[in-house]
Amino acid sequence: MLRVKDLTLAYGAEPVLEGVDVTVDSGRFVSLIGPSGSGKTSVLRAITGLQKPSAGTISLDVPATDIGFLFQDDALLPWRTARQNVALGLRIRGLARRDAEAKAEDWLAKLGLAGLGDRYPAQLSGGQRKRVAIAQVLALEPRFLLMDEPFASLDAIVRTRITQELIGWVEREHLTVLLVTHDLEEAISLSDLIYVLSQGPRARIRATHEVDIPRPRDVLATRDHPRFPELLKKLWDELSAETSFEAVT
């Protein structure tokens, strides 16, 4: 599905990350974890073309229209209703307004937002806005989902619930996913494969781990699997070694 080879990204003179290889095979759920400043988000931005790589290649064997990008924040168009926001991508794809809005309404209902289609983002809670943002992306029926810490801003209960819903969707539709996160438990409970980035600048892939816990998974139940604590410890040690105190304090 995706092959990133020898990717180098720079904002100024010094690269944020350098020589990074990431492979995401079709149907897999892959996570990219790393300390802040390791350029995790930049990798996703480079894949979607929002940022130009300084070096390296990114090859995708799906058309751009099959890629969905779920951002970290839930920035929706504040002057458009929830329904119009979800319909936006559909209308860009050429659907008539009426059809796009009907389909948007279905998606809102699927994400538990039935009846809230006429609300503006300012009139929704953080969790509801996040669901609208998810509906906006899923409505385009992507085959490959890129997610940038999409749940970071939500409280624990809402987060677990929305994650579970999204995972259910990924399983049903056999989506391929690349998730960027700094939440180790989230990475283990969701992924088939985890890439660990080192501390930037000049971050690189420090380790990769296969997560041999069978799918489909339940976000909470996975934490009781015997492999979970082992992997968590391993990832924790790797990331602790990377996170220098000078960088934190």
Add this chain to the structure above:
Amino acid sequence: MSFRLNSPPIRRLLVLISLVMIWEACAWAGWIDPFYLPAPSAIAKVMFTLFVDGEIWPHLEATFTAAIIGILGGLVIGIALGFAAALLPALAELLEPVMILLNAIPRVILAPLFVIWLGIDLGSKVALALILVVVLIFFAVYNGIKEVDHRLRERVITLGGGTGVMIREVYVPSVTAWVLGNLKIAVGFAFTGAVVGEFVASSRGLGYLLQFAQSTYNSALTIALILLIMTFVMLLFALSERLERRLLRWRYR
């Protein structure tokens, strides 16, 4: 609408009425010189006469015409220039310093020049109102476009949208919000332009009447006119606020 004595508008009104009554009493008692500060009843009488005799109408018409043309024209030109400058860097390079200069100076100093160029009729008043509004709106639009939330732009790009979608879904609504946010200030500016223009040289308008009242040391007429202008500007403020609330309803919870 509930009618409670302790709501802020009622309290304000009560205080205002009390002050006016004290003022009136002081005038009756002869404690204040009507040459400087006439009694409220005297001012009310002047105001009443202005309307009953119909003397005020041509003046109101003149000032309103100048202010309305100024604000409408100012919006159109300001929005057009703001958009053009934001989209064409070469134009911004030329326009921005001029606008910054015009923004920094008290623009009413241009009034005498406009009188020389355009005469003492409507033209010079419209020009002054226009220049006051154009500079304000130009910056609202220009900065509004430059400061459009980049996250929204990226959102539209990742959803597959091109320039047309970007302008319709992101730029136009964003600029509308900025312009509406400045609408009340623009209304005030348009009236300033019209009245100051008339004050400088004219044969009609509230500014002309004010000038006449001042030169004849008629403080009752002066105060009546000031109150009149305040009333009209407040009415227009209320209208702009309603428009703003309606068009920017997405801002409110």
